[in-house]
Amino acid sequence: MxxxxxxxxxxxxxxxxxxxxxxxxxxxxxxxxxxxxxxxxxxxxxxxxxxxxxxxxxxxxxSSTTKHNHHLQDDMAQVIYFISDRLIEEIKEMNGFLKKELLEKKEENLKLKEQVEVLQRKLKSKNDK
Structure with missing residues (x-):
């Protein structure tokens, strides 16, 4: 060039x-x-x-061709920035959704652990008799 x-x-x-x-x-x-x-x-x-x-x-x-190519490159850069910004927003949304889902699963896990502990105590007390 x-x-x-x-x-x-x-x-x-x-x-x-x-x-x-x-x-x-x-x-x-x-x-x-x-x-x-x-x-x-x-x-x-x-x-x-x-x-x-x-x-x-x-x-x-x-030349006009070179100027045209630079213009196309600028347009492509704008498209790439737009797409990357949109992807970042989608990733942030997905991240928020996954965090919420993870918290729900943790709560479910805690409830299941409590149920297991209750059942273990019942079993132990039954075996102790």
Whole structure:
């Protein structure tokens, strides 16, 4: 995606570390941006364009297709956030339901234990006679 930027940087014999320093970020951060794994900020784009004296659109190849793809990615991210929020709510509801059910089962278990104890006492008293 950012092949032109890499070529410009290499033609000027600039390291990724030097580009990171120019942008005020670390070399690994710059590398992620140059390889397309992280986006450049608007301010970073302006610095790059000024440094190489070319329009940023030319460097980053921001064609209408690229812009369309970014828009689709943003839409997909919104869908994912919506779905994840809904899933979280459903999990919270299910968790509340399960807690309530667990409490009911604990109460039933206590009642059964009491009944067993009563029956054991009756059996013991019957055996003692």
């Amino acid at each position: 950012h092949k032109k930027l890499r070529k410009l940087r290499e033609d000027r014999r600039m390291s990724r570390e030097a580009m990171g320093a120019l942008l005020g970020i670390s070399q690994p951060q710059y590398q992620r941006k140059e390889t397309g794994f992280a986006p450049f900020t608007e301010a970073e784009c302006e610095i790059i364009a000024a440094h190489f004296n070319v329009p940023i659109e030319e460097i980053l190849e921001t």
